Amino acid sequence: MSFEFSGTFARWELFAWGALMTLGLSLAAMALGLLVGVAGAALRRSPILPLRLLVRAYVELIRNTPFLVQIYIVYFGLPALGLRLSPVVASVASMTIYAGAYLTETLRAGIENVPKAQTEAALALGLSTFACLRKVVLPQGLAAVYPALVSQFILLLLASSIASSVSTQELTGAANDIQGQTFRSFEAFLVVAAIYLAMTGLLRMALNALDRRLFSFRFVRT
Amino acid sequence: MFQTFNANHVMFLAAAAEWTVALSAIALLGGFLGGAALAWMRISGLRWASGFAQGFVYVVQGTPLLVQLFLAYFGAAFAGLDVPPLAAAAVALTLYASAFFGEMWRGALTAVPRGQRDAARALGLREGPILRKIVIPQAILPAIPPTIGFVVHLVKNTALASVIGFRELTRAGQLVANATFEPLPVFLTVAGFYFLLCYPLSLLAQWLEGRMQIGVKINTKNEGVLQ
Numbered sequence: 001m002s003f004e005f006s007g008t009f010a011r012w013e014l015f016a017w018g019a020l021m022t023l024g025l026s027l028a029a030m031a032l033g034l035l036v037g038v039a040g041a042a043l044r045r046s047p048i049l050p051l052r053l054l055v056r057a058y059v060e061l062i063r064n065t066p067f068l069v070q071i072y073i074v075y076f077g078l079p080a081l082g083l084r085l086s087p088v089v090a091s092v093a094s095m096t097i098y099a100g101a102y103l104t105e106t107l108r109a110g111i112e113n114v115p116k117a118q119t120e121a122a123l124a125l126g127l128s129t130f131a132c133l134r135k136v137v138l139p140q141g142l143a144a145v146y147p148a149l150v151s152q153f154i155l156l157l158l159a160s161s162i163a164s165s166v167s168t169q170e171l172t173g174a175a176n177d178i179q180g181q182t183f184r185s186f187e188a189f190l191v192v193a194a195i196y197l198a199m200t201g202l203l204r205m206a207l208n209a210l211d212r213r214l215f216s217f218r219f220v221r222t
Numbered sequence: 223m224f225q226t227f228n229a230n231h232v233m234f235l236a237a238a239a240e241w242t243v244a245l246s247a248i249a250l251l252g253g254f255l256g257g258a259a260l261a262w263m264r265i266s267g268l269r270w271a272s273g274f275a276q277g278f279v280y281v282v283q284g285t286p287l288l289v290q291l292f293l294a295y296f297g298a299a300f301a302g303l304d305v306p307p308l309a310a311a312a313v314a315l316t317l318y319a320s321a322f323f324g325e326m327w328r329g330a331l332t333a334v335p336r337g338q339r340d341a342a343r344a345l346g347l348r349e350g351p352i353l354r355k356i357v358i359p360q361a362i363l364p365a366i367p368p369t370i371g372f373v374v375h376l377v378k379n380t381a382l383a384s385v386i387g388f389r390e391l392t393r394a395g396q397l398v399a400n401a402t403f404e405p406l407p408v409f410l411t412v413a414g415f416y417f418l419l420c421y422p423l424s425l426l427a428q429w430l431e432g433r434m435q436i437g438v439k440i441n442t443k444n445e446g447v448l449q
Binding site: 060061063064065066067068069070072073076077078080081154158159160161162164165172175179185186189190192193196197200201 | 280281284285286287288289290292293296297299300374378379381382384385392395396399404405406409410412413416417420421424
């Protein structure tokens, strides 16, 4: 029972590529998930009842089933319907669907945070519904829930490890490959855990620092 | 040669769902104890205890649960122990739940207005009774909805135990999918089982949260104190 890291460290390139893939998957899914979330949050306020119910069903179905099962459905299940996706595409797609459900709820809370008078004033000034959403409601709504969005991005990055179970070559997948070569499983996963820890720590710091820059208007006292 | 997905398979999945419930229950129980210990360490005022708890939570919340499961599983083998997947999964999920409960409950404890402690101290109560009789009773109610919300999260996350070979619902789903070559209906059924387990809890958490909000509104109206 002694540590033997040399074989693991020698394969540092695999970890580096894995970490890049993890970051790429998470960024792509977060960007797409935000689009889904904005659409979902907007539709939750739609006057058409079936649309509201549809969004609610989507949110509840995704939030009450495991991400692992969702990714299995997309990767192993959808080929039966003629939709065969590569591991990376299946991973990004499932992560987007997954993140979109949570982001719909977060963004809805953000939008509800914006006083109704703002919308009324914007519409009275002749802005279209879309322009009102984009220029008035969303910036303030996003600012209100920015810290929650940062947490969700971190959670999404951690969830991306599950993409390894459909053979996506991200960070956890790299550890799986390396332990298969070195037979030092514990060491490989210790290194990967440390990389995740560094990534989440740095990203959290960077994204929190961005807060003041992105939403400087929130810090202005009137 | 291949079986078609039938009622027997659904029964097989239902039996495996019991293991999902069992694993969730074990992790929940362990998480309650661990979470209480961590929350206490954070508010104890002891620097080493608080620092340890903070570091523990930071590591658990900054690494994927999947990696934690692998670490528990391979770590046991590394230590020369022959640990069944259930034990490794139970340990990993217990530590995971402890970290989240610890943070959640620390938040609830520190949300109790400081004046309450000061008043109790002024009345001559010692630290132990202050915590037991003044602070904790007021912290319990607001902590209930997020706690139930996390139980949903925990039940879903037991699915990851399938990756280290523990035969719960998701692992059973993989076995059936391999036997029938019909992964779509099989995993949709698996998802359905999880939904049946989780959705009632989600509804309960949402409902309770709504009730609490009413409480907060009344509270702020009467006292002008918003935590």
